Each structure stands twice: as structure tokens, then as C-alpha cells.
Amino acid sequence: MYYSIIRRLGTQPKLATIPKRKWKSVLGLEVHAQIASVSKLFSGSGTSFGAPLNSSVAYFDASIPGTLPVLNRKCVESGIKTALALGCRVNEVSMFDRKHYFYADLPNGYQITQQRAALANDGIMSFPVITPGKKVYYKSVKLLQLQLEQDSGKSLHDEQLKRSLVDLNRAGLPLMELVFAPDLETGEEAASLVKELMLILRRLQTCSCKMEEGALRVDANISIHQEGEPLGVRTEVKNIGSVRSISQAITYEINRQLETVANGGLITNETRSWDAENRRTVAMRDKEVLQDYRFMPEPNLPPLHVNLKPGSKSTEDLLSVAALSEEIPELPEDTRQRLMEQYNLNADTSIILVNEPVLLDHFLSISRSLSQLPNKVIYNFLINDLLTYCNKLNLDVEDCSIKADDLRDILSCLHSEQINIQAARQLIELQQQNPAAKVSELIEINNLQQICNPEAIEELCRQAIANQAKAAQQYQKGKAKALFAIVGEVAKLSKQKANMKMVVECLENQLKSAKK
Amino acid sequence: MWRRLSKRFYCKIATKATEKAPKLDFKQLTHPTKVPQTPVDTAFPDTNSASHIEIDTKTIQLLERLSLVDLDSERALATLKSSIQFADKIAHIDTDHVRPLYTVLEQQQLQLRNDQVTEGDCRRQVLRNARVTDEDYYVSPPGNIPLEQ
Numbered sequence: 001m002y003y004s005i006i007r008r009l010g011t012q013p014k015l016a017t018i019p020k021r022k023w024k025s026v027l028g029l030e031v032h033a034q035i036a037s038v039s040k041l042f043s044g045s046g047t048s049f050g051a052p053l054n055s056s057v058a059y060f061d062a063s064i065p066g067t068l069p070v071l072n073r074k075c076v077e078s079g080i081k082t083a084l085a086l087g088c089r090v091n092e093v094s095m096f097d098r099k100h101y102f103y104a105d106l107p108n109g110y111q112i113t114q115q116r117a118a119l120a121n122d123g124i125m126s127f128p129v130i131t132p133g134k135k136v137y138y139k140s141v142k143l144l145q146l147q148l149e150q151d152s153g154k155s156l157h158d159e160q161l162k163r164s165l166v167d168l169n170r171a172g173l174p175l176m177e178l179v180f181a182p183d184l185e186t187g188e189e190a191a192s193l194v195k196e197l198m199l200i201l202r203r204l205q206t207c208s209c210k211m212e213e214g215a216l217r218v219d220a221n222i223s224i225h226q227e228g229e230p231l232g233v234r235t236e237v238k239n240i241g242s243v244r245s246i247s248q249a250i251t252y253e254i255n256r257q258l259e260t261v262a263n264g265g266l267i268t269n270e271t272r273s274w275d276a277e278n279r280r281t282v283a284m285r286d287k288e289v290l291q292d293y294r295f296m297p298e299p300n301l302p303p304l305h306v307n308l309k310p311g312s313k314s315t316e317d318l319l320s321v322a323a324l325s326e327e328i329p330e331l332p333e334d335t336r337q338r339l340m341e342q343y344n345l346n347a348d349t350s351i352i353l354v355n356e357p358v359l360l361d362h363f364l365s366i367s368r369s370l371s372q373l374p375n376k377v378i379y380n381f382l383i384n385d386l387l388t389y390c391n392k393l394n395l396d397v398e399d400c401s402i403k404a405d406d407l408r409d410i411l412s413c414l415h416s417e418q419i420n421i422q423a424a425r426q427l428i429e430l431q432q433q434n435p436a437a438k439v440s441e442l443i444e445i446n447n448l449q450q451i452c453n454p455e456a457i458e459e460l461c462r463q464a465i466a467n468q469a470k471a472a473q474q475y476q477k478g479k480a481k482a483l484f485a486i487v488g489e490v491a492k493l494s495k496q497k498a499n500m501k502m503v504v505e506c507l508e509n510q511l512k513s514a515k516k
Numbered sequence: 517m518w519r520r521l522s523k524r525f526y527c528k529i530a531t532k533a534t535e536k537a538p539k540l541d542f543k544q545l546t547h548p549t550k551v552p553q554t555p556v557d558t559a560f561p562d563t564n565s566a567s568h569i570e571i572d573t574k575t576i577q578l579l580e581r582l583s584l585v586d587l588d589s590e591r592a593l594a595t596l597k598s599s600i601q602f603a604d605k606i607a608h609i610d611t612d613h614v615r616p617l618y619t620v621l622e623q624q625q626l627q628l629r630n631d632q633v634t635e636g637d638c639r640r641q642v643l644r645n646a647r648v649t650d651e652d653y654y655v656s657p658p659g660n661i662p663l664e665q
Contacts, residue, residue: 038631045636053652054643058635062642074631095618102584104656157658165653168642292582302621317625 025254026231027222028182029190031197032175033207034151034215035078041150041174042069042112049213053167061172063107068300073319075148075174076119078206080306080324082176083120083146085200085331090120090321092308096148096298105153105166113149113177115295119304120146125180126333127196128351131188136348139189142181149175170214176207182221182231187247187254194218194246195355199332202357211242220250223267224257232257232267237281239273249274253281335360343367343375352383358397359387365404366411373415381411381424389428401435402428409439422496423448451498454506460498461506464489475511483507569597 037047045058060067083090095117098110123143128136153171155164178197184190198216201207208215223234235257240249252274257267272281305318312320330338332354339350353360359382366378386407390397410427413419419427423443430442443449451457465472468489474482483504490503542549576587579596587593639652648655 039629039633044629044632044634046633052639054639054654056636057639057642059638059642060635062645064642064645070629071626072631073628076628100582104654155656156653162658164656164658165650166656167653292578294582297618299619302619302624302626304626317628319628 022226023224023258024227025185025222025224025257026182026234027184027190027220027250027254029180029184029193030219030221031178031180031194032151032217032219033082033178033197033201033209035075035148035174035176036206036208037072037074037078037174039072040172041072041075041148043067043172044070045172047173049210049215051169054169056169057171061107061168063109069112069298071301071304072174076304076306076319077324078174078204079119079146079148079176080319080321081204081328082178082201082206083123084321084325085204085328086123086125086143086146086178088120088123088143088146090306090308091117093117093303093305094119094147095303096301097295098298100294100296103152104164105155105168105171107153107168107171111150111152112298112301114147116297117303118145118147125193125196125200127192129189129192130195130351130355131186136351139184139192141183141193143178144181145177145179147177147179149177151175187250190218190220190250191243191247195243196332198243199355199357203329203331218246220246220253222250222253222257224254224261233269235267235269235281236271237274238271238284241274241276245274245276248279249281252279256281345375345379349379349383352387353379356387356397358400359383362386362404362407366408369408370412370415373411377415378411381414382407385421385425386428389425389432400432402431403435406431406439413439413443417450417452417499419443419448420450420497420499423450448497451494452502454502457498457502457506458510460490460493461486461503461510463493465507465510467493472511483511569600571597571600 035041039045040047040056040058040061043058043060045061046056048056058067060069080090094114096112097115099113099115100110102109121144123146124140125143126138126140129139130136151170151173153166153168155166157164180193184193194216198209201209201216210216211218217238218240220237220240221234222237223232225232235253237249237253240246253272260267271284273284274280275282307314307318307320307322309320310322312322314320314323336347336350336354339345339353340347345353353363362382363375363378366373367375370378386400386402387397390400410419410424410431414421414424426446426448427439427442430446431437431439434442451460464486468486471482471485475486486507487500487503490498490507491500571593576593579585580587585592587596643649643652643654646654
């Protein structure tokens with residue numbers, strides 16, 4: 001209302017002048033996850049990433065007349081397991097349909113998908129939303145549908161020669177399409193949803209989730225509207241290549257829509273592509289009218305039946321949902337609960353550990369082999385020291401070459417007061433640079449042992465007091481804080497190697513006796 | 517057992533065949549033919565003589581793009597119109613409360629395949645179908661690309 005008055009007056013409203021609070025963004029995600037399988041969905045050609053051009057192509061994938069689809073059992077199993085993990089209702093009968101469109105990398109002129117009756121519907125997913133600088137909260141999103149479908153081939157666009165180069169290795173790869181309800185509001189929520197989904201799919205081993213290989217692709221439908229009014233026209237953002245760019249792309253698109261509306265423009269129903277390099281969305285050359293996919297039942301595939309009876313077993317052509325449900329491992333949210341109950345971790349710590357599977361593995365293995373060590377010491381070291389070190393190097397914890405055994409050795413040296421925390425931090429760095437070296441060797445070579453010899457400590461303290469005479473006087477006059485300056489001096493003198501607990505005791509003794 | 521029976525049966529037919537085979541009495545069969553012998557009232561409204569079908573140019577353009585069929589000529593357009601007229605009958609049939617039948621194999625279980633690599637590695641053969649190729653790629657006209665590129 002307020003905004004339309006401004007427009008009528010003919011002034012140019014800037015983004016800052018619109019009451020942004022009144023605008024709400026709504027977004028829904030569609031995720032295509034490539035099912036981890038050896039062969040394709042309907043043909044017996046291979047699925048390995050990076051295979052030579054057009055080599056993993058069966059006659060069926062190239063749409064040679066006379067070929068027929070035969071459904072891959074493993075793909076159905078993976079689809080059902082994923083559906084069960086996400087709380088879906090698996091349908092007793094599901095059907096395949098043809099979705100038609102003309103495109104060079106779709107040799108059939110149609111994609112086999114599930115439109116009338118999908119494999120599963122009506123799931124729900126809860127996940128922690130992590131926004132930098134804000135409190136973690138849980139969000140629930142409905143999963144409307146989970147369907148099996150084929151992937152298309154891959155096109156490379158040759159701009160100079162005005163042509164496309166097509167590789168059909170990807171044509172016919174098995175995908176699960178997960179359609180989520182538009183229950184999200186921010187880019188961070190979307191990124192957190194995808195992060196949790198990846199954790200679940202990896203646990204189930206139904207998808208590699210390697211976004212860089214295109215094994216998990218996210219399309220976001222985004223619209224804005226004013227509170228109390230119907231939803232606005234939505235745009236679809238494709239080509240989001242990493243978890244990090246999910247929130248960037250969505251935040252950009254929400255702001256672009258707000259700005260467009262603020263400048264008196266209209267949002268059109270269009271497909272936009274995320275340009276990661278320039279961090280913006282770009283309109284794609286696309287259909288001007290709503291595309292008519294002319295869905296029709298796939299005549300070459302009878303309906304897919306599954307056995308819903310409890311306690312049933314799978315047979316050659318009839319899969320049992322009950323039998324598959326027994327194969328589902330512990331899911332991330334269960335692990336968080338277990339960490340909180342069994343190891344006494346707080347919610348935030350368990351979320352961080354579960355979200356970084358490598359840290360979780362380290363934590364569990366160290367905690368098992370060093371049971372005398374308090375859990376707090378272990379997770380603090382993993383999160384505050386190892387994770388911080390990796391973040392500083394912009395390194396993925398998964399690519400960090402330090403083994404759990406090395407970390408355990410560092411922690412056990414730390415616990416037995418052989419080394420102090422500074423030395424432990426240094427060891428992380430040294431271990432990363434020399435993955436083959438033993439922790440004990442590194443301590444030896446780099447002379448990192450903690451100084452625990454009482455005489456050496458006393459000598460260091462005497463020197464420090466002499467160097468910081470003023471602070472010593474202040475401390476003796478009752479200013480307790482002045483001790484920090486002297487402790488710092490000892491640390492400097494000993495090159496961070498003195499046992500600080502002993503130093504503090506020794507200093508207190510020396511200063512007290514000097515006072516007397 | 518069965519073989520012996522059928523052998524005997526075969527012999528019987530063989531000996532009979534030398535005689536004149538009696539004509540089949542169609543009137544005795546419950547369903548002598550699948551084609552109705554008398555006209556059946558379909559209750560279809562006669563759409564052939566119904567109002568003339570008009571298609572606006574925008575729809576024609578859309579259909580041309582979807583089907584990749586050129587509808588520019590008089591004859592093509594006339595064919596399209598008569599096709600619509602013919603198919604229009606179906607729209608008037610009452611299908612309320614009737615579950616659609618998609619395939620006669622509805623009760624059959626879909627055959628499943630084990631997840632094994634059994635095909636592929638036939639690049640030379642599949643690429644032979646393409647008119648233009650380049651370094652093991654199929655070559656096609658440019659496709660859907662960002663506008664500002």
C-alpha cells in the first residue's frame with residue numbers, strides 16, 4: 001500500500017525505502033539425486049563418472065528403435081529406502097510416464113518419469129538450520145513426492161561455432177526427484193535442508209551427493225509476496241553447483257525480485273541460471289508459454305508393484321518394503337540424540353559433529369580408545385582446533401589427511417601433560433604437512449615437549465619476574481590480574497613450552513615468599 | 517503320457533483330414549466374432565457435422581513447435597481439423613467413477629533387472645547414426661543457454 005503511493009507520486013523508490021518487513025519470501029526446492037548404482041535405470045550400460053565420451057551408452061540410451069526399458073532393481077530399492085528414511089508413504093502401485101520435450105541431449109524426445117503415481121509421497125524432513133551468528137533452530141518441511149526418472153545427456157555449448165556438443169553417457173542415469181513443499185523462507189534454510197538431505201542419503205548409501213559431479217542437483221522455486229496476499233509469481237533458479245551457492249543464489253534472487261518490484265517492474269515466470277563466478281542469476285532463453293509436456297503412460301513398462309505386507313520378504317520381481325526398512329541405518333538426527341544422551345554433548349556440539357561426518361568418526365574412535373579422556377576435551381579439540389585449522393586453510397575437513405590415530409596420539413600426549421595445547425595445535429599443522437610421520441617423532445624433532453622440570457620452571461619464573469618487575473610489584477600490592485603479564489612473559493621465554501599450571505603455582509609461591 | 521495322447525490325437529485328426537472337414541457352426545459359438553453383427557448405438561454425439569472448428573494462429577504455432585509438423589498448407593490444416601473433430605467424440609463419453617485402464621498388464625509384476633553392467637562400449641556403432649560428430653561428440657544446433665552469454 002505504502003509502496004504504491006510512492007509510485008503514484010512518481011518518485012524512484014530505492015530498495016531501502018520499501019518496508020521490507022512486509023514482504024515475505026517463499027521458496028520450494030526440487031532435488032535431483034543420482035541413485036548410486038553400477039548400471040543405468042533402464043539399460044545395462046555403466047554409470048561411472050568421467051568415462052570416455054559416449055562410451056557408457058547402450059542402444060536403448062541412444063534411442064535405437066526396437067530397444068525396450070528394463071527397470072533396475074537396485075534403483076527401486078534405493079528409492080524405497082530413501083522414501084522410508086524421509087517418512088514417506090510408499091505406494092503399492094506406481095507407474096511410469098513419458099514427459100515430452102525436444103532437446104538435443106534427449107534422444108527419445110521424452111524422459112521416462114513418474115507423474116500420475118510416484119514411488120512415494122507425503123514425507124517430512126526435520127533439520128537444524130545453521131545461520132552464521134544466529135541461534136540454531138529446527139525446521140520441518142513436507143516432502144510432497146519422491147519419483148524415479150531418467151537423466152538426460154549432457155550438452156556442451158560451443159559459442160564460437162554456434163553448436164552444441166552432446167555426450168550421452170549421462171542419458172538414462174537413475175535419478176530420484178524429491179519435490180519439497182514451499183515451506184522455506186531463507187537461503188540458509190534451503191542450504192541447511194540440502195545439507196541434512198546429503199547426510200541422510202550418504203548414510204543410506206543411495207547417492208554419492210557429489211554436487212561437483214552433478215550427482216545432486218538443486219533447483220529452487222522462489223517468489224515474494226506481501227503478508228496476507230496470495231503468493232507471487234515464481235522464478236526457477238537452476239545450475240546451483242555447491243551447498244554454499246544454494247544460500248547465495250537464493251538470497252540474490254530474493255533481493256533481485258524485491259528490487260524489481262521496488263522499481264515498478266514485474267516478476268515473470270522464468271528459468272534463471274546461477275552464475276557462480278559473478279554471483280548472480282541470469283535469465284535463460286526459454287519457453288514463452290507454459291510448456292506442454294504431453295505426459296502419457298509409458299506403454300513399455302507395466303505398473304511397478306511393491307509388497308506392503310509387514311514381515312514379508314522380497315522376491316525376484318516383487319520388493320518388500322518391510323524387508324527394506326530393516327536395512328535402514330541410524331539416521332543423522334538419531335545420532336545427534338545418541339550423542340546427547342550417551343556422551344552428554346549439548347545440542348550445538350552434536351549438530352556440528354554430525355554435520356561433519358569425519359569429525360564424528362574421529363570423535364567416536366578417539367572416545368572409544370581413550371576412555372579416560374573427558375569427551376569435552378576431545379570435541380573441543382576437534383571443533384576448536386582441528387576444524388578451525390581447516391577453515392583457516394579453506395580446506396574441507398574431509399580432505400584433511402590427519403588420521404584418527406594421529407589425533408588420538410596428540411590428545412593422549414596432551415592428556416598426560418607431555419605437551420601443552422599450543423604444541424598440540426602446532427602438531428595438527430605438522431601432521432598435515434607430514435602425514436606419514438608419527439606424532440612421537442614430530443614431538444621429538446620439533447622439540448615440543450612440555451617443560452615440567454620444577455627447577456627449569458623456577459628458573460624461568462625468576463627471569464620473568466625480573467623482566468616484569470612492575471607487574472610483580474602490582475601483584476604483590478594485591479592486583480591479581482597483574483599475574484597474567486608475568487605468566488605471559490614465562491610463555492614467551494619458554495617458547496610456549498612451559499607447563500602453565502606449574503608456572504602459575506611457582507609464580508604465586510615465589511611472589512608470596514618475596515613479599516615476606 | 518501327454519505326448520502319447522497328443523500323438524494319438526494328431527493321428528485322429530490326420531485320418532479325419534482325408535475326409536471332408538465339417539463346417540464350423542458359427543451360430544453355436546457364444547462369441548462367433550469380435551465385430552458386432554448389427555450396428556451398436558454408441559450414444560456418441562455426431563461431431564462430424566457439428567460446428568466448424570476454428571483454431572487461432574497462436575495455437576497453430578504452438579502445435580507446430582510441439583509436434584515439429586508444418587501446418588502451413590491447406591491440406592495439413594484440414595487434416596488437423598478433421599482429426600480434432602474425430603477425437604472430439606471421446607470428450608463426450610461419461611467416464612465418471614470409471615477407473616482408467618492404462619494397460620492390460622496392470623495385474624502383472626514389472627520385471628526387474630539386477631544392477632550389473634551388461635551393455636555399452638559401442639560408441640562407434642551408436643555414433644554411426646549421427647550425421648555430424650566431432651571428437652566422439654554428437655553435434656547439434658545450439659540449445660538452451662543463458663541470454664547474456
